[in-house]
Amino acid sequence: MxxxxxxxxxxxxxxxxxxxxxxxxxxxxxxxxxxxxxxxxxxxxxxxxxxxxxxxxxxxxxxxxxxxxxxxxPRLIRLGETAGKLVGVWARPHLSRLVDEIGETANMAMLDGDEIVYVAQIPSKHSMRMFTEVGRRVLPHSTAVGKVLLAQLPERQVTDLLRRTGMPAHTEHTITTPAAFIEQLAAVREQGYAVDDGEQELGVRCIAVAVPNAPTMTAISISGPAARVSEARYGEVVPALQGIAAELSAALG
CATH class of the missing domain: 1.10.10.10 (Winged helix-like DNA-binding domain superfamily/Winged helix DNA-binding domain)
Structure with a gap:
């Protein structure tokens, strides 16, 4: 038997x-x-x-x-940290294809507690340094990846998070009130992507989508100067992001 x-x-x-x-x-x-x-x-x-x-x-x-x-x-912490680093390694070939297709820096980030942590990045060939780098932690309210991830949570959970973290202004464009942020999340859910339009760093625009069915809440984005990442390119950028997100979902699943 x-x-x-x-x-x-x-x-x-x-x-x-x-x-x-x-x-x-x-x-x-x-x-x-x-x-x-x-x-x-x-x-x-x-x-x-x-x-x-x-x-x-x-x-x-x-x-x-x-x-x-x-x-x-506590012993799970070491496993989680190592797994997070490996996820970044696995994501790099996918992000590289995104850079080749769009020509801008590609990022991968996760929601860790109340913060966004960047776990992978492939820089573009253009010489422009931005705030995003692997290991960087930021509050979610001023980033496209943060918005697209918080859009998956119930409104009460989002407002509780914002109450804990506050909503400091990084630029004059940063959303600093929960009501305005919640309203934007509704638009993010409807359109399937999020935009940071100079809210974290002046002159920089980021577009992000969630990685569906990821084991932990994960998003990918492209970022670059607003002049290059123009609204006219959304029709090109968003499908490319969604295609790579689907690939990552299958790889992580």
Missing amino acids: ASSDTDKPSGGVQSLERAFDLLEHMADAGREVPLSELAKLSGLPMPTIYRLVRTMVNRGYVRQEQSRQYALG
């Missing part, structure tokens, strides 16, 4: 799949969760959940709080 750990039709190890499912439930919750909630979410019996969670606690991947509830553990 097959072992309960290896009876998955996919050939996977069932106990590992269950453990990863529990980690993802904790990540989706974004807070401490009791075992009873994990049982409800996973459909697994309590003894199985307890055994899996205790193993992950012993390894540092899950942390037990004083409340006797559980949360993601």
Whole structure:
């Protein structure tokens, strides 16, 4: 008779799949969760959940709080940081094709907590230095990638984030009120892309789209001088971005 750990039709190890499912439930919750909630979410019996969670606690991947509830553990941080760097490496060939097609700098960024972090970049051949660089962290309200990612979140979650971070003005064009920002996000959802028109850096225009179905909220963008990244080019740039985003979605999925 097959072992309960290896009876998955996919050939996977069932106990590992269950453990990863529990980690993802904790990540989706974004807070401490009791075992009873994990049982409800996973459909697994309590003894199985307890055994899996205790193993992950012993390894540092899950942390037990004083409340006797559980949360993601600190050992996952190193794995996440390394995975994020590798995602940037995997994305580079795709971004390079985007640069070849559009002729402007291509970027990839993720939402990390309340901030946007740039994980990959291929510069254009034009000699113009911009604020974006790999590892740079910025607040999302003044960037195209930030807008297109926040547009995927419920309005209440966006307003809570803006309350925590504030909306400092980087230029005279930066949106600095939640109401105006929420209104722009509605337009982003409708059109499927976002624009930063000199809101982070004067004279620079960025256009971004989300990478659909990415494991973590991810976007790609092109950026360059507003004179070159003109509104007349949106019909060329947006489909190119969407095509590369679809490729990245398949690669990351």
